[in-house]
Amino acid sequence: METIVKIQQVEKGFGNELIVKGINLDVKRGEFLTMLGPSGCGKTTTLRMIAGFEEPDSGEIWIDGKPVSGIPPYKRDVNTVFQSYALFPHMTINENIAYGLKMKGVPKTEQVARVKEALRLVQLESFGDRKPRQLSGGQQQRVAVARALVNNPKVLLLDEPLGALDLKLRKQMQIELKHLQQKLEITFIYVTHDQEEALTISDRIAVMNKGVIEQVAAPKEIYENPSTKFVADFIGDTNLFEIKVSPNGDDSVLELLGTKVGGKIRDRKLLTERTYLSIRPERVRVLNQGEDAPYYLSGTVEELIYVGSFIRTVVTLPQGQKMVAMMQSNGDQPCQPGDRVRVTWKEEDGVVIGQ
Ligand SMILES: Nc1ncnc2c1ncn2[C@@H]1O[C@H](COP(=O)(O)OP(=O)(O)O)[C@@H](O)[C@H]1O
Ligand SMILES: [Mg+2]
Incomplete structure (x- = not known):
């Protein structure tokens, strides 16, 4: 399968501390890849470098065959869904989702059609006129996903997007996200510290520990053939x-x-x-x-x-x-x-x- 995101020998430090220690990763077009690891191991930092919110100290990231160093986030073919949905409280759901399109100067009629389609994908067609506070946590999370999807990104980056939800809803949303990804055939790069979530949702998992990727493989392989002590211990x-x-x-x-x-x-x-x-x-x-x-x-x-x-x-x-x-x-x-x-x-x- 064709590589859509390539991370090559990427390093990143803050102050004197090296946080991401020369990682390599090939993400395939259309796959659901999860970066899994304990809190503080460098997952968010890695995702932010793919999105363009941080620049690597060394190494290179390619998106769809092009090196992206120096290219600002809004010019990259990726969109991010964060744990805190960060919806504008005073705007309606429609306005929240249309916001990015409006900034880019997309014509109004196209905005309306694309917002409608994005809401349909997350099964919230009839909620467009509501304000965020009139929605449940799970519904707000779906709006955050719709807001990212409306830009038609090649890659969707998701940083612990279900972290704020209770267990039952989280499990339901895991399945929904998985189905959505399969239907859209968009590449998802998903970050979580929850090994069960990673095993449920992913085509492949990259297990991270202290700024290093220890193993990249399908969930079954990670579980049955862990290649390091850390992976064996962390998964299951x-x-x-x-x-x-x-x-x-x-x-x-x-x-x-x-x-x-x-x-x-x-x-x-x-x-x-x-x-x-x-x-x-x-x-x-x-x-x-x-x-x-x-x-x-x-x-x-x-x-x-x-x-x-x-x-x-x-x-x-x-x-x-x-x-x-x-x-x-x-x-x-x-x-x-x-x-x-x-x-x-x-x-x-x-x-x-x-x-
Ligand atoms: N902007 C920053 N400045 C200083 N330290 C940071 C910054 N961003 C992250 N860190 C540190 O880098 C480490 C890894 O953070 P992060 O990538 O958020 O880990 P994870 O997402 O796996 O929990 C943490 O120790 C964190 O405190
Ligand atoms: Mg994080």
Whole structure:
């Protein structure tokens, strides 16, 4: 697929502090790409550089094949939707959406038609004459989206646009935004610190940590094959252990707590000085009495918690580490707190990663 936004070796600092540390990213035309990372990792700064509100200290950004350094925001083919909708309170919804078109000198009849179309896209056709305060939070957010879409941008930038909404509405709006993006086939670059939101909404996710992009991949790949310890830890729940890896011919032997265990090394290049094994809780199994397995770790059941149709079992391993297993509860109780048990996992479910 064709690249619409290219970020090459971009660095940005404020004062003495380097905030964005030489990132590279190719965003494809028509994709929904999410930049995900904890607060303060540099997501907004990156988005603002794409929009033109900040200039990189070094590196270059291309939009639709053209380098954009020095080009002001209003001349770039992008529009931004912010968390604070920043609607003008004294103007009607129609006037709010038309504002940018009016500034650009778009003829009145065209303004009216485009505003109508933008409102139709966000399903607010009949709300054009109202003032922002007469709309709910979710509706105001949709107006903010319509106001950006009315300019027909090639790329829509969204910075935590659902952050102010309550959970239920946020989930509903996630689906709405996803559908809208699929229908319009506009490229969305979306910023959030919410990993669940990123997994739900994105074609691809760029996971950011301390000004560095650690991994760019589809949600399933990010979840199942995290390439760093940070990504494994930040996305979903996981059991993470430091392991010993020793060569054995073309193969490797993985050792955890002195036991030979199973795991896959997807890419040797990812291995760093310290090596970790990540096993998702839903892939961990507590063995039944008398059941055999190629490898297992012994421990003591610390607690069982019923989470809907799952039982979350915490097992304490010999050196005090915890292994969490999420198992489907099928009626019979497999173990009790205090029981000695053995836990195992399939080789392909143990993901070997570096720092
Ligand atoms: N204009 C600025 N001046 C000084 N520091 C800034 C400025 N903008 C952002 N920062 C700092 O850069 C860091 C990253 O900010 P930001 O990109 O907003 O992170 P995120 O959006 O991932 O939460 C923060 O420590 C923030 O305080
Ligand atoms: Mg931010």
